[in-house]
Amino acid sequence: MELNINGKTVQADVDPNMPLLWVLRDVLNMTGTKFGCGVAACGACTVRVDGQAVRSCVMPLAGVAGKQIQTIESLGTADKPHALQAAWIAEQVPQCGYCQSGMLMAAAALLEKKPKPTDADIDEAMTNICRCGTYQRVRAAIHRAAGAAA
Structure with a gap:
């Protein structure tokens, strides 16, 4: 199957029912996207598909055929971090x-839709689970990134 991942066309010779997460990690060796729960509850596996935040652990490969897939590997670089990555560091x-x-991928999808999100917008969009409980820092970082993007 032909896929568009991070702006590049790649081939994956796999069952179209295989979850996108496993294609990314095990077939294409793109390990930035993490496995957390396997049932779309935690959000560790979130990627963007045509700009939308998607839980890749339950998304069959057939569901992303012909769509633009963006993983964490394309969000920014060490030399030129995305505004969210810089804000994540600044807000610890x-x-x-x-x-x-x-x-980060869920936050990027949010900022693309709502460049100046309210606290309520952030709370609604950020359904990912953080076991360390950094939710207030996440909110502050999203606001900081929104200000940097202005």
Whole structure:
């Protein structure tokens, strides 16, 4: 199956029912997207598909055919971090760090839709689970990134 991942066309010779997460991690060796729960509850596996935050652990590959897939690997670089990545560091969001790639992808989808989100917008969009409980820092980082993008 032909996929568009991070702006590049890639081939994956797998069952179309295989979850996107496992194609990314096990077939394409893109390990930035994490496995958390396997039932779309925690959000560690969040990627963007055509700009929407999607839980890749339950998304069959057939469901993303012909769509633009964006993973954490394309969000920014060490030399030029995305505004969210810079804000995450400034607000000291990461603790254990396991949920961070999914959180960042969900936050990126939110800011694309709502460049100046309210607290209520953030609370509604950010359904990812952080075992370390950094939710207030996540909110502050999203507001900081929204201000930087202005």
